[in-house]
Amino acid sequence: MDGCAQDGLFDHNHEISPLRSPRRKIGARRFRSEFSMDDDEYSPSNSVTSVNSLASLLKEKLQSIPQKMRKKPTDYKLRAFVGLMFLAVVFFVGFAYVLYHQQALTKAYFDNVQFNEPKRMIRIFNRDEVEILKARLAVTIQGKGKAYPCLPEHRRSDGSVCLEWLHDLRFYLKCLPHDPGVDNTTCYSIHWKALRPDFSPNDCFDWSDTKVHWYGGGQSANLTWPLNTGSIDYTPFVTGDMQKSQWGNVLTRYLINSKGAAIIIDDETPLQISVNRGGREICLRGQYDDFAYANRLTEFAEMRYNICTSIDMKSLHSSIHSHRRAPLWDGLKPADMQTLESLISEPVWQIAPRFKHELQAETISKYTEDVINLGFLKQGHVLINEFWQNEIGDLTVDTSRFETLNITIDKLHRRGFKVVFTVQPFISTESKNFAETVQKRLLISERNSDRRIPALTRFKSLASAGVLDITNNRSVPWITEKLQAVIDTYHIDSFYFDLGTAYNMPHYYQCEKQLINPDQYKTVFTKTFEKSLSIIGVSSAVSLPRPPIFVSLPPFESTWDALRLVIPTMLTYGVNGFPFVMPGAVGGDIYWPGSEQFLPTSKGSLDPSGTNSTQDNGIDLPERELYIRWLQMATFLPVMKFTHLPSKYNDERVLEMAKNLTLLRQKLVTPLLLKYKREALEEGLPLIRPLWLVTGGDSSLYVQDEFALGDEIVVAPIVHQGETTREVYLPAGLWQDGIDGSLRKGNRWMHEYKVPTDKVAYFLRKPDDMRF
Structure with missing residues (x-):
């Protein structure tokens, strides 16, 4: 190859040299004979002769130009061809070298x-x-x-x-x-x-x-x-x-x-x-x-x-x-299946005041009465937060605030409610059980210290708390006895495990048995009780709990930004292999991380337009439009959880929308959720799915504000304040519009799709031959 490149260069120089030398000699000779003369030889006759000679010379030159022009392109074409060949040879030699070099260094396995x-x-x-x-x-x-x-x-x-x-x-x-x-x-x-x-x-x-x-x-x-x-x-x-x-x-x-x-x-x-x-x-x-x-x-x-x-x-x-695992239905009892189905078909009523003194027997009675007075929502599960205790970690009912809690719970049962207590593994330093757990060495200890020294941490509003060492064989019967006493005395139906996150563990934690990481603690805690206790949900997880346990979304505050996080978070959890996900409360949660620093307002903030109003505990309701749009989205989710009741807005339009959405859920959504529950138990596929899991197509990969219920419903809620139109992507197939009943062709975007405030955009899959 190098030799070819050198030969090309030599030929190029060889043809250039003979062409230039003769022109220089001829040009010089003609200049001296025809144009050079001495001053004393000048005369008019000489001038005329010179002019004639000049004219003849120009004529000769002009006649010779075409001939030279005919020769010159041939010369340039040859030189250009040789140059291009040279560059091509160099390129292919370099390319072949690089390709060979890369191929030699890249091995196939x-x-x-x-x-x-x-x-x-x-x-x-x-x-x-x-x-x-x-x-x-x-x-x-x-x-x-x-x-x-x-x-x-x-x-x-x-x-x-x-x-x-x-x-x-x-x-x-x-x-x-x-x-x-x-x-x-x-x-x-x-x-x-x-x-x-x-x-x-x-x-x-x-x-x-x-x-x-x-x-x-x-x-x-x-x-x-x-x-x-x-x-x-x-x-x-x-x-x-x-x-x-x-x-x-x-x-x-x-x-x-x-x-x-x-x-x-x-x-x-x-x-x-x-x-x-x-x-x-x-x-x-x-x-x-x-x-x-x-x-x-x-x-x-x-x-x-x-x-x-x-x-x-x-x-x-x-x-x-x-x-990756055995079917989720393997080992489930009839009671487990009943709990799973009830969580899908009935709401969860979350009674979660931010402060302990706000939770009393009258609070629970009044809340459930308001639910019954709605007249269109089922009773479902009453989820009571950790303030059923005097201090977190007491694991006994605070009798000073609940003198007749067993009577209240019996009344709830007669009304058709199920009662759920929230339990945490954290033991407040103010709890009556703290000294006992320290004495019996039941708490997680400080690393590289005396095992008698408990490692303390913060949790929610608790400034100081120990953590029960669930890997310690002595701690399991201790907490089991406490929880069983609560069940026997008050006949509650289930527990909800609020396990915190990894960062709620003490920084220098040390358990009886070594953990891989702090998240393994919640896995051990859940698995310890998932077969012996009725559990409806956990607040945090890194492995799939046994059904009917639902995994919760994180608590969200009442803002439009938080609303926009609900769908992508739920889709991510479904992709991660958690088919049964429990969203937060409609309109946002009263408690969310960081909310402990905010006190409830002392008076309401009902503005002239009626967008906000205040509850009995002094906490502002979510903005009305936000609440409506959140409720529309939640209608299609696996579990509907309420903290803020629609009746608190004192607005017939809000109640009417809530009633219509409830009817839609009961007639259309719940049957489909129960249908796809079987697929989730068998194959681990989520109830709420990203569009690409339905279509597999590229157009749906970016969509983060739509979701599919199984393969049969696509939901596109409004998640931006004040908007009544949006872009909607429909997967391939034939779909029926849930707003006007029309048939829609799939595999396309619909632009400026109108969604009035009292409507939610959803599309029901239809057989392809229905169009005929």
Whole structure:
């Protein structure tokens, strides 16, 4: 190749040289003979002769120009052709070298995996040879570090590829055996081992070059739907208050992208996740710290995760969740199924005053009477917050405020209500049980201290509280005895577990049995009682509780911004594998993180337009339009939870809308929820689904303010103040408009779709042949 490039250059110079030399000689000679003369030779005759000679010379020159012009293009064409050939040869030589070099450095594993060792770049393709995942591995290694085959003692006999970056990291890559029950799904295992304490495995998954969107994981104030449209710095992947730039109250180590690739991270990995901090990528890091991952399971940090692929994201998601565990119905009793169905078909009435003195027997009686006076809502479950106790952790009814609570509960039962008490694992330092639990060493203790010293923490309005060590075998019978006494005395129906988040655990916590991370505590606590007690819900989770336990959304304040968070949060929890999700109260919760710093207003703020009014406890109702739009959305959700009653607005229009929505839920929504409950129990699919789980199409990937109930209803509520129109995306198929009854063609956007204040946009799937 080099020789061809040199020959071309030589020919080019050879043809240029003979052409220039003769022209210079001829031109010089003609100039001297025809135009040069001395001054003394000048005369008129000479002048005329000179003019004639000049005319003749110009004529000759003009006649010679066409001939030269005919020759000159040929010369330039030849030189241009030679130059282009030279550039082409250089380009193809360079391209071939780069291609060969890259091919030599990129190795193919397991048919669909390519790994470039110097760049530590991994690419995974589906069966159609479409790139569905691209990642930079071990980004903490500077430059193009050299990888070496592992020593024999570090290799594995299971066929894993083993590479080592000396003194930094060891890498294992394996293709997992195919599960015959999972069609078209292939999984690969990646395992990193740090070889020194100051080094952390760190992999980053690109989403811009591969043009994918990511879902799952969890929610945060800085993250929405899809996950890659937000931003969060490296943060321990444990539950927290999403308003504080932490992850939310429900997490799963599961991410899925729009091209059919999923990442499932091992529970033992000390996981930190960042989104779009160093570029357009989602990064995983395994790193110990002094709180979330203080309990080291290995000497140095390790990170394990699986990458699974399939033909598309819908089939991948369904296959993963339907085969990761046994069917959810396995082991359920008839009473469990009845509770599950009652939570779907009947409301939850949340009596949750912000202050203890506001909760009394009269409060409960008056609230339930108001429910009955509505006349169109079923009785359902009365959920009483932790203030049934004098102090959190007493685990006995406060008889000074509830002298006849058993009579009140009997009255509620006769009216058709079910009574639920909220229970927490926190023991206030003011509780009568605190001294006993310290003496019996039932509380979580300070790390690296005398086991008799309890570790204290904050929880809601509690400035100081201990946490019951549920891993201690002595604590389980102690709390079981307390709760059973409450059941026997007051005949309550169920409990609701308010477990807080990881950040409610003491910072230097130490349990009897070592925990992987602070979130494992809530999993152990729930599993300890889910078969022996009737539990309708938990406030936080990182693993799926046994039905009929619903997982709650975080509490939201009464704002339009909070309303817009409800749908993407619920969709994320459904994608994470939690089919039964309990939303917060219609219109927002009275208590939400940070609300303890705000006192109730002493008087109402009813403005002339009637948008706000005040309840008996002095707390303002949500703005009326916000409440109506929230109620419209909640009509289609798995559970309807009320704190603010529609009758408190003293507005016949609000009551009429509430009545119509209740009728819609009873006739249309509840039967479909009960239908898809079976699918959720069998396959783990959520009741409330993102549109892409219905369609699998690209157009629905960004939609974060619509949702589907199963595969049969698409709901598009209004979530912006003052709006009566919105953009609506309809999946492929034939749909009937819930507002005017007309038929609508799917697989398209509807622009400026009108939604009056008293209506909610929803569309019911119809058979394709109905149009005829």
